[in-house]
Amino acid sequence: MRQENLRNIAIIAHVDHGKTTLVDKLLRATDAFRANQQVEERVLDSNDQERERGITILAKNISIEYKDVKINVIDTPGHADFGGEVERVLKMADGALLLVDAFEGPMPQTRFVLRHAIDAGLSIMIVVNKIDRPGADPEKAYNDCLDLMADLGATDEQLEFAMEHVVYASAMNGFARLDPSDDNDNMYPLLDMIVEDMPAPEVDPDGPLAMQCVTIDHSEYVGRIGIGRIYSGTIHDGDKILVVKNDGSRANATVKQLFTFDYLGRKECGEVGAGDIAAVVGIDRTDIGDVYTDPENPVELEPIEIDPPTLAIVFEASTSPLVGREGDIVGARQLKERLMTEAENNVTMRIEELPDKSGVEVAGRGILHLSVLMESMRREGFEFQVGRPRVLIKKDENGNRIEPIEQAVVECPGEYSGKVIELFGNASGTMTNMEQGETICHIEFKIPTRGIMGLKNRILNVTHGEGVFYHTFLEYGPFAGELGVRNNGAMISMTTEKAVAYALGTLQERGQLFVGPGDECYEGMLVGERSKPGDMVVNIARTKQLGNQRSSTADIAVQLTPPRTFTLEEALEYIMDDELVEVTPKSVRMRKRILNAIERKKANVRAGLVNK
Structure with missing residues (x-):
């Protein structure tokens, strides 16, 4: 049966298209804040780095109440380096808001997140944002979204749902409209469409308990907290449950505390019913993909696969002559302990000590993914050095080497397009598409991840600072041979x-x-x-x-x-x-x-x- 008083929706978009700002306005429209409460902009970007970089790094859950319906909203990262978050949290949702910029339309990372939403079978509602931006073309952005969904293999039902459910919005100015020419100045049309047309969760409230952990939170006081959606049954505080791991191993556990999401925070409760999202305390060493179920009638759920890392980097204790001048924590032992703690909390990274104990290798999804960890550590007072990022090369069934391939997109003035294509050619890139607009040229490439390193600066140089460059992991492909290295000494x-x-x-x-x-x-x-x-x-x-004579x-x-x-x-x-790069709290050398x-x-x- 469907739980009509619940809606679980994810918000997916390319980085910087306005997801977090939209969530801000939905919270305000549903009176989540007191009239006199001082609230920062982009309230969900709570992490310092998220606010400084202007991107969402961690997926977050909130809930809002509208017309007696509880709407669980999942704000997902838009950057492909944090795609490990997106793939999992979409399992908690029944529908998704696909947010696109009315000027830029769908971008490479929109494709990345949307592919996962389509594969998960979600009903997708299109929100064309920033319709008040100069040069915006809402109709073109909407049609491009439908074309992209068709390219990614959306079902007929998903395409029909998207065609019938489109909202035109300006999250910055706090309005959503069914037609761009309307004069409505609030978010209620979007909220009405979510409540009336988004599918309610289809669950079995009277069946045995089945909940899958898709996100791990961590508390210094209670350890790991498993967050996930309840597919059937009800979970109670104090319940004895069976935990089934991804590898099939089983263990018994007791629920010590239970929370649901309530606006921006969590609310402790005695029980959580089917269809809702819960946070469970008390499961020792719980992990992504763990299934919490009834010990007498265990339920099996599909295991969760996390995309493997594509890039690795070695952290070492600093050997610089200036070591200890700017950072408080410089020892190899403290560095290892900090990284092993990160391995506990961050399942999208693979962290292992090197066999010769000279350092710790950290593997992640991209340079941004790894640099966010380094930035967090330098703010904590660590001083360390890291080597050049190494692409993780695998072997296929025939024993041939394969390496990660990226999809890259460059938008630049037409007169620089030839130089951009030449740059990609030198880095083993292959052009897959090129569209010439009135002033801007849109070029798409497939390029090995190794070729991406250092490319951004060279693109900015040849386009005189006017080029925009995005890339996202696409697939593993044949090894491209040796690539050119830095030309200058x-x-x-x-x-x-x-x-x-x-x-x-x-x-x-x-x-x-x-x-x-x-x-x-x-x-x-x-x-x-x-x-x-x-x-x-x-x-x-x-x-x-200096001599004793004056110089002119x-x-x-x-x-x-x-x-x-x-x-x-x-x-x-x-x-x-x-x-090596030497990283200290004040310097990058x-x-x-x-x-x-x-x-x-x-x-x-x-x-x-x-x-x-």
């Missing part, structure tokens, strides 16, 4: 001193600098990029020789170009195999793995990279 400091303006003035004629006057540098640190191939060891502390140019100041700064992700994409120039040359000779 690095400038490497020969001493551990502060950089001097006089020295930098002469060095900037040789390439681009990464440091400014007064910056702390050390032997082996990358201080710039040459305009030619081959590394160059430089003296960044050289001062002007004594009063001319050194004119320095501002140094190039790197974010954590940019530094990870920039470095080579023999280089790049360095050679072997700091001493003579030792570096000996190592290169032993490796056969240079002649003796």
